[in-house]
Amino acid sequence: MEVVLALVVGVIIAGALYLVMQRNLLRFVFGLILLSGGVNLLLFTAGRPIRGAPPLVPYGLSEPAGAVANALPQALILTAIVIGFGLTAFALVLLLRAYERLGTLSTDELTARVAEPRPIADRGDGEVAP
Amino acid sequence: MSWVLVAPVVLPLLTTAALFLLRERLEAQRVVSTTSAALGLVAAIVLLGRVSDGGIQVVQFGNWSAPFGISFVADHLSAIMVVISGVMATAVAVYALRDLDPARERLGYHPVFHVLLAGINGAFLTGDLFNLYVWFEVLLISSFVLLTLGNRREQLEGGVKYVAVNLVSSLIFLAATGLVYGTTGTLNMADLAVKLPQADPALVVTLSMLFLVAFGIKAAVFPLFFWLPASYHTPPVAVSAIFAGMLTKVGVYALIRAFTLLFVGDVALTHTILLWVAGLTMLTGVLGAAAQSEFRKILSFHIISQIGYMILGLALYTPLGLLGSVFYLVHHIVVKGNLFLVAGLARATGGSFELAKLGGLYRHRPLLAVLFVVPAFSLAGFPPLSGFWAKLVVVRAGLEAREWGFVAVALVVGLLTIYSMTKIWQAAFWTPAPEGTTLRDDVPRLLYAPVIALALLTLVIGFWSGPFVALAQAAATELLNPAAYVGAVLGPEAAAQLGGTP
Numbered sequence: 001m002e003v004v005l006a007l008v009v010g011v012i013i014a015g016a017l018y019l020v021m022q023r024n025l026l027r028f029v030f031g032l033i034l035l036s037g038g039v040n041l042l043l044f045t046a047g048r049p050i051r052g053a054p055p056l057v058p059y060g061l062s063e064p065a066g067a068v069a070n071a072l073p074q075a076l077i078l079t080a081i082v083i084g085f086g087l088t089a090f091a092l093v094l095l096l097r098a099y100e101r102l103g104t105l106s107t108d109e110l111t112a113r114v115a116e117p118r119p120i121a122d123r124g125d126g127e128v129a130p
Numbered sequence: 131m132s133w134v135l136v137a138p139v140v141l142p143l144l145t146t147a148a149l150f151l152l153r154e155r156l157e158a159q160r161v162v163s164t165t166s167a168a169l170g171l172v173a174a175i176v177l178l179g180r181v182s183d184g185g186i187q188v189v190q191f192g193n194w195s196a197p198f199g200i201s202f203v204a205d206h207l208s209a210i211m212v213v214i215s216g217v218m219a220t221a222v223a224v225y226a227l228r229d230l231d232p233a234r235e236r237l238g239y240h241p242v243f244h245v246l247l248a249g250i251n252g253a254f255l256t257g258d259l260f261n262l263y264v265w266f267e268v269l270l271i272s273s274f275v276l277l278t279l280g281n282r283r284e285q286l287e288g289g290v291k292y293v294a295v296n297l298v299s300s301l302i303f304l305a306a307t308g309l310v311y312g313t314t315g316t317l318n319m320a321d322l323a324v325k326l327p328q329a330d331p332a333l334v335v336t337l338s339m340l341f342l343v344a345f346g347i348k349a350a351v352f353p354l355f356f357w358l359p360a361s362y363h364t365p366p367v368a369v370s371a372i373f374a375g376m377l378t379k380v381g382v383y384a385l386i387r388a389f390t391l392l393f394v395g396d397v398a399l400t401h402t403i404l405l406w407v408a409g410l411t412m413l414t415g416v417l418g419a420a421a422q423s424e425f426r427k428i429l430s431f432h433i434i435s436q437i438g439y440m441i442l443g444l445a446l447y448t449p450l451g452l453l454g455s456v457f458y459l460v461h462h463i464v465v466k467g468n469l470f471l472v473a474g475l476a477r478a479t480g481g482s483f484e485l486a487k488l489g490g491l492y493r494h495r496p497l498l499a500v501l502f503v504v505p506a507f508s509l510a511g512f513p514p515l516s517g518f519w520a521k522l523v524v525v526r527a528g529l530e531a532r533e534w535g536f537v538a539v540a541l542v543v544g545l546l547t548i549y550s551m552t553k554i555w556q557a558a559f560w561t562p563a564p565e566g567t568t569l570r571d572d573v574p575r576l577l578y579a580p581v582i583a584l585a586l587l588t589l590v591i592g593f594w595s596g597p598f599v600a601l602a603q604a605a606a607t608e609l610l611n612p613a614a615y616v617g618a619v620l621g622p623e624a625a626a627q628l629g630g631t632p
Contacts, residue, residue, distance in 0.1 A: 020298065025290065032297055039305045046312025073311070076260055080304055083267045087300075090274055091293055097278070098286040114287045 005045040012038035025098070025105040029091050036084040040077045047073025134180055135189045135202050137173040138212045138251035141166060142244040149241040156235050160227050163240040167223035170247065171216030178209040182601075186608070186618035188257070196620045197321040203257035203619055206605035207456060211254040211383055214460050217587070218375040218467050219247050221580035225471055226368035228574040229478075234279050234366065242279070246272040246372070253380050257619055259307050259317045262384065266303065266348070270296055273377060276369045277361060288361035295357040299347035306340035313337065320619035323391050323612045324627055331395055338393035338400050342407075345388060349381025351441060352410035355434045359418065362433070363426035363483070367474030370426060374433055375467030379459055382440050386455060389444060390609040397447055404445035409539045412438030416546040425473040425483045425558065428550050429466065432509065435543055436462050442540065443524045446531045452606035454524035457599060461516040461591060465505040468584035472502045475581060476558055478573045485554065490563035497578070499559045504585040506551040508592065511544045516591035519599070 016038055019031025047070045055068040099105055102113040133140075145166035152158045180187055181204050189202040204212070223243070230239055249269025256262050274296075278289040311317055313333055314325040326334055343354070350358040358378065362370050385404075393400055415435025422428045440462070443455030473483060475498055480488040492499040508515035521544055528537040563569060591598050608614050617625030 025294075028294060032294075032301075035298075035301050036304075039301050039308065042305055043308035043311070046308045048312070073308075076308070076311075079260075079264065083264070086271060087267070087297055090271060091297065094274070094278060094286070094289055094293055097281055098290055101281065101283050101286055110287050110290065114283050 001049060001051065002045055005041065005049070009038055009042045009045060012041065023107045025095055025107060025110075028107075029088065029095060032091065033084075033088055036080070036088070040080055040084075043073050043077050043080065047076075132180075132187055132189055134173060134177045135187050135204055135255065138170060138177065138216070139202075139248050139255065141170050141173060142248040142251070146241045146244045146248070149244065156232060159235065159240045163244065164220075164223045164227065166244065167216070167219040167247070170251075171213070171220050174209070174213040174216040174251075177204055178213050178601075180204075181206055181209040182604070186615060188618050197316050197318045200261050201257035201318060201320070201619050202255045203320070203615065204255055205608045205615055205618075206601060207383070207386065207609060208254045210456065210460060210601055210605060211379070212251050214463050215247065215250050215254070215376055217584075218372060218463060219243075221467065221471070221584055222368055222372045222375075224580045225371065225474070225577060228576045229368045229474060230366055231280075237279055239276070239279060239368075242272045242275045243372070245269075246276065250376050250380055254383060257319050259310060259319055259322065261317075262319075263300070263303055263307055266380070266384075267300060269377070269380065270300065273373065277365050277373070279365070279369070282364070284364040288364035291357050292361040295347060295354075299344050299354075302340060302347075303344035306337055306344055309340070310337055318619070319387070319391055320616040320624070323616050324620070324624050326392055327395055334393065335396050335399060338388070339403075341388050341393070342385070342400075342403070345381050345384040346407070347381070348378065349385055349437055349441075350378045350434050351407050351437060352414050352434075355411070355415070358434060359422075359427055359430040362430040363424060367470060367477070371467045371470035371474070374429065374470045375463045378433060378437060379463055382437060382455075382459060385441065386444050386452075386609065390447075390452070391612050391615060394447075394612070401445050401447050404441055405533065405536060408438045408441035408445050409536050410438075411435065411441060412539055412543040416543045416550070419550045420546060423485050423557075425476060425485060425488070425554060426470065428554060429469050429473060432547065432550060433466055435547065436466070436509070438543070439521065439524050439540060442536060443527060446527050446533065447610075448527055448531055449603075449606050449610055450523060450530060451527035452609050453599070453602045454520065454527050456602040456605045457523055458520040460598065460602070461508070461520045461588075464584055464587050464591070465508050465517065468505040468581060468588065469502075469509065471577075471581045471584070472498070472505065475501070475573065475577055478577065479570055480558065480563065481567055481570070485557035487564060487567060488558040489561045489567070490559075490569060492559040494563075494569040501578070501581050501585050502555070502559065504588055506555065508588050510548040510551050514592050516588050516595070519592065519595045523599075 016031045016035035019027050022028060050067055050069045053068045055071045057064050104110060104113055148162055149159050187204040191200045246269055249265050252265035253262055256265055274293055277292055278285050313329050314322060316322055316325055347354045362373055412435045415431050419428045419431035422431060440455045440458045443451040476491060477483050479495055480491055482488055508517040511517045511521040525537055525540055613625040613628040616628055
């Protein structure tokens, strides 16, 4: 079980790294989403998954009978999923804004576009407003 | 439960809630934000007093005993960092009163600023690795918002780089945390200090390198610093000053914590790598600065070179070296934050951050020139300012450890720092203003207040360095004796397992 999961984590992270290294920023974010999925699965695997043994204490006992699944990694993953969701949402909105203002999502062109003259409506903080 | 220990985190969070309720009332927001920042400073000083008198303070949340629940731990290093973050928060909150445009305030600058503070202080105080990850994310997402607030083109472009690199670093941190848990079965840092030496040494070194990369990106060390000069000069001054002062230093703090408490099994290997990282960080940062001609970009590159000194002290891993690291952290946060604020004043007076468009500030505003000289010369290490003592301690630690090459690098970097500072001095303050620029007189007086206060603090650290060195020494002693930390969190039996005195 763990070997299979470890291989799956490896494949997912390899795919994610391929996407992260792309020049298109949207693909970069897709890579990031995949990467965070892979890392979550890694957390799960590191917690030694045990099939079909919920961590419940039977009635009348003070500790579970026999080996049970570890619940802590799942709590960690839940936290990580929520954080990852927030960060991904922010990254997507940032890209949308960048695309609106700069007109490109290519990492090569992004820097060049900033140097272009600003629209008059932009007050700008580089210089003091007149 | 000691409220003093959680106040630096709870206070900003409550303030955030209050500020959201006051959404439409900017004047009230300003009052609440500044008051809360000042109260946070007071709470932090009380905490430092408790730590000095009563040793390491610990809180176990929900009364879950140590390895099972989440612990907050304040040793000298944590308490010092919380105090200095309180100082910077107060200074920046006051500066923001006049620096920020109402549009950005309406978009939520004040509440997000306090979330950032909660994240920073939480990272300093937590004693749990996964909790550290959570606080990193809290400060990260609020820094994203602050960095891009206002949606200017430069901000978006810088923001994309900043966000991208930091998200990758967070995922590396998370993966490393998961693997540490898989290796040891615990996430409590004190418990890890006990259990990591029992794990496979090769595995532990591998994990330590994952953490080095994750924290190294946050701390902007060589070769992982490119996001910093690409983004720190784009937001308003009130934002970039707190970033420059605090954010990378959270990464440095995490590195110090990880490589004194957790990964000390193979010092010969890990700390030699740190040594090279430190040397190259100093060198590349200062050379990058020499090539720049924009006020805040020069300062941004100098953040990187100065971080090299802090890592150098850590890498030497001697009492004097760590003393130097901690003293350097304190000195650097005050000085660098202040220099960014001075850059803001220079722009408000001269109209630009570009050195080519600035000039004549010395004749126009002698006070501003003095306020620049104090932190700038301190950064360069002129005696008797704070930077001189910081550099002296680190260099002396290097000499005692017989690392001649790295000492030489540190000294050369100091010289090149003087070059950068005199470049700014000459272009912005000494030479007459370029044709066609008018120097303004209507700079709000309040903007000077935090700059003067921080400059005075720099002088105090320089002239009365005794108490500050004593605090840094207490921190260094604790860092080199992890048993004290472990004993405070887990009890004397665990400390005895580490073979030290609790």
